[in-house]
Amino acid sequence: MEKIDIIGRITGQFGRWQLRTVLLIYLTKIPSSWFMACIIFTAPAPRHGEFFCKPSDSIVDQLSNGTTHWEHMIKANKSDWIRITHPFKEEASDKEFNIDFCNVYSDAEDHARIYFHNHSHQHPWDMPKRNSTIIPCDSFLHHSEYKSIITDYDLVCSRDILVATTQFFHLFGVLTGGLVAVNLLKFISPKRVMLFGMLAQIFCGNLTGQVNNYGLHVFFRCLSAVCCAQMYTAGQMIFSDITSGKPRTVIICLFEQFWSVGVIILPGLASFFSSWSHIYMAISLPTVFLIFTLRWIPNSPRWLIEHDRIEEAKEILIESAQFNRRDHLIPRNLDELLQQQAVDVKSAPSPAGWWTLWRGEKAVRHMVCVHLAWSIYIVTYYGMLLNIRTFSRDHLEVNTVIAALCEIVGVFIGLMLILHSEKKWMWSGIFNVVGASVAYLVWIIPKSITGDARIAVLMAISMVSKVAISSTLAILTTCTTELVRDEKKKICAFSTIVWARIWLLTAPFVGATVVFGRWVPQTAMATLSIIGGLLTMALSSPKTDSTPNRSNLPPELSPDVWTLRKL
Structure with a gap:
């Protein structure tokens, strides 16, 4: 029948x-x-100066004497407290000295006792010696309008x-x-x-x-x-x-x-x-x-x-x-x-097992490349959005909207490749290699470009790669299961998404590499995008609209291959 x-x-x-x-x-x-x-x-x-080191309990008890709230005293004399407590550090990027808010002089509180007990505009206070031991601050006071x-x-x-x-x-x-x-x-x-x-x-x-x-x-x-x-x-x-x-x-x-x-x-x-x-x-x-x-x-x-x-x-x-x-x-x-x-x-019949993904013509190549591509692009897709925090807090809202608009453009480009190109994987890979190469330019922007103009240039350079990554992720989302036969589609979707989601857990920590330099996270993600582009070039599948329609297939040959798209 x-x-x-x-x-x-x-x-x-x-x-x-x-x-x-x-x-x-x-x-x-x-x-x-x-x-x-x-x-x-x-x-x-x-922002600079929105937090500084909080005094220890011992100095709070000694100086407040039950009459003055120490936190109010410190905030009222914020500039003096910072100069007494925090050392200066030389920034490698511009050779300028800035306050090191994460560390304090080991003898800073001794100087603070002298200064605040005898505080007057005429009283001289002693700056801690430059050769004083510097130690990490344990807790901080925050002086920010935003909670x-x-x-x-x-x-x-x-x-x-x-x-x-x-x-x-x-x-x-x-x-x-x-x-x-x-x-x-x-x-x-x-x-x-x-x-x-x-x-x-x-x-x-x-x-x-x-x-x-x-x-x-x-x-x-x-x-x-x-x-x-x-x-x-x-x-x-x-x-x-x-x-x-x-x-x-x-x-x-x-x-x-x-x-x-x-x-x-x-x-x-x-x-x-x-x-x-x-x-x-x-x-x-x-x-x-x-x-x-x-x-x-x-x-x-x-x-x-x-x-x-x-x-x-x-x-x-x-x-x-x-x-x-x-x-x-x-x-x-x-x-x-x-x-x-x-x-x-x-x-x-029962769905195909995971090991069947690795059997067949080009199976090993396709599975290795598509799994690695998924892990790379899902990390860079979300990582680049989260990395918006490093560009400029003053332009955070605008930059976030621009990043989202670039995602939309990228998805539409991916959709056009899916519907109209027989070489969607190759074009997607080339797009990412080019976009990631452009992202490296953040290191050589002339210092003469400053202010809002500099932020605009930085965003323009970075968002080319964002568009490319979004287009490839759209193709991976829609076309991954084209790489396998119908009975393997469900397990292929499950395998690639779970693998990608496990690697996605690393995305926040890629952004955390900003401690080594402002553009280190972007450089890392651009490098990953180039690797991902080379991997997608190694993939090949038939034109998407040439695959049979689900309504024409018997139930056992039309599994729900997309249920697991976004676990």
Whole structure:
């Protein structure tokens, strides 16, 4: 008996019903991008002089005498305290002397006692000797108008690495959340997984901004990422099940655009608040709106069929046919055909194992190159966005929007290559080699270019590579499984994404290499992009629109290869 995909025949490749569903699911990317990129605004790099060393408890007790609050005394005499306490260091880049706010003179407090006990405008005070021992400061006072996690958790100097650590736990949550979602989807319908993710994200997201302990902050940030991953992983399963053909290719590729839309909105949203905790509330509460939109998002009819919920699947198919004006395609024996498709799904052969990916013509080359390319491009994609913090705090909002717009341009370039080029992998690789080569120019910009003009040049140089990386990631997202046969697509998607997500955990620490030089992170990511470009040039697959449509395939040959796209 011929196997018929009745679901694909009724829903069609794309229609008004699918458009409504896809756009609503796309919205789940916006809060996900907010939680990922909010570190740009909740932990802005401190400006010169916004923090300085805090006196020890002993000197506080000795000098306050119960009459004056020592912190107020210090802040009122900020310049004097800094000169007494902090040494000067020579900057290698411009040979100028700047205050070293991370270290103090070992005898600084002795000089402070003399100065503040006898303080008057006429009293001379002794500067600590230049050969005094210099030691690290243990804790700091922050003199910033903006309340960030840096000021609340003292994340400066040796503790600056903890900023990257918060981002690490977010990414760990994304990885974990995807794996949890995939396993939940074996037993719980995609729509319910989406709802659970939304409710939990609202709760965990608000707590992330309210806790007063660094450990609890990273814990709830990780849980928030788990919830975000569940929302869009389940959503992807739904829209990939109700679309097919070229429209499905476009939908999958453009899903990332709403990530960039969220990044564009974030600076404007953050500008209304002067505290990082309020930002977390602002990015958590809009998910309430998404809960109300669930009434217009259908469950996955294929998932329902697989789990013997025939009647629910039938209702969804009838609704789609009516909305798309395809009522005439509903057969009289719909119940019988759905029952038969359920039997066919259950009798389908088991998915191919992981080792099968490495068997066949060009298999080893393709698998090695595509796994490495995934890990490189996902690290550089997010790493370059997070590295925006190093360009200029005064232009943080504008630079973030520009980076997001470059991502959008890159995805559209990737989509054009997918739809119209038979050599998409080669052109993608060349684009990245060129873009990364341009990024190296940050080291040789003339010093005569200063101020806003310098920031504009730096951004222009860096964003060429950003566009190239975004275009390649779009191609990897959409076309990775073209490298293998149909029965291997699901395991190929799972393998590449899990591998990439594990390496993504390193992205925050690539940015942390800024301690070795302002442009070290960008240089590192440009070098990775060149390596990635060479790897993608070694890949080859047929033109995307020449592959068979899912609706024409029997169920066992049309696995949901995109459910795992963004674990």
